[in-house]
Amino acid sequence: MSDKENIKNAHSEELSDENLVSNKIKDSARQIWLAGLGAYNKAEEDAGKIFDKLVKEGEEIEHMTRGVVGKRIKVVEDTVEGVKEKANGTIGKLESVFDQRVSKALMKMGIPTRIEIKALEAQIAELKKQLDESHKS
Numbered sequence: 001m002s003d004k005e006n007i008k009n010a011h012s013e014e015l016s017d018e019n020l021v022s023n024k025i026k027d028s029a030r031q032i033w034l035a036g037l038g039a040y041n042k043a044e045e046d047a048g049k050i051f052d053k054l055v056k057e058g059e060e061i062e063h064m065t066r067g068v069v070g071k072r073i074k075v076v077e078d079t080v081e082g083v084k085e086k087a088n089g090t091i092g093k094l095e096s097v098f099d100q101r102v103s104k105a106l107m108k109m110g111i112p113t114r115i116e117i118k119a120l121e122a123q124i125a126e127l128k129k130q131l132d133e134s135h136k137s
Contacts, residue, residue: 103113112120 106113
């Protein structure tokens with residue numbers, strides 16, 4: 001073989017090797033690109049599933065806490081009702097004690113009670129009626 005043929009063959013082999021390396025780089029780059037797209041798609045799918053799972057767990061927790069909160073509210077309402085009844089009873093007793101003391105104070109001062117005033121009004125009405133009848137006769 002001549003030098004020219006050797007150079008031509010060597011150059012041809014270099015181009016072939018370069019094409020081979022170039023093709024390998026292109027294939028690797030394509031595979032990397034496709035792997036990235038696949039990873040992105042998988043991440044998007046997983047994110048949707050994770051979100052749905054978190055929503056479901058949140059609903060379960062909300063349902064459980066509503067029951068607990070509802071029970072607590074019922075306990076508080078019952079307690080408030082009991083306190084309210086006791087307070088009403090206490091207020092009733094205080095009113096009674098107050099009325100008794102005021103009545104005693106009024107009696108000591110000589111001020112007649114409502115019942116006594118009503119009785120006096122009835123007696124006055126009776127006397128007036130008798131007086132009117134005596135004038136007619």
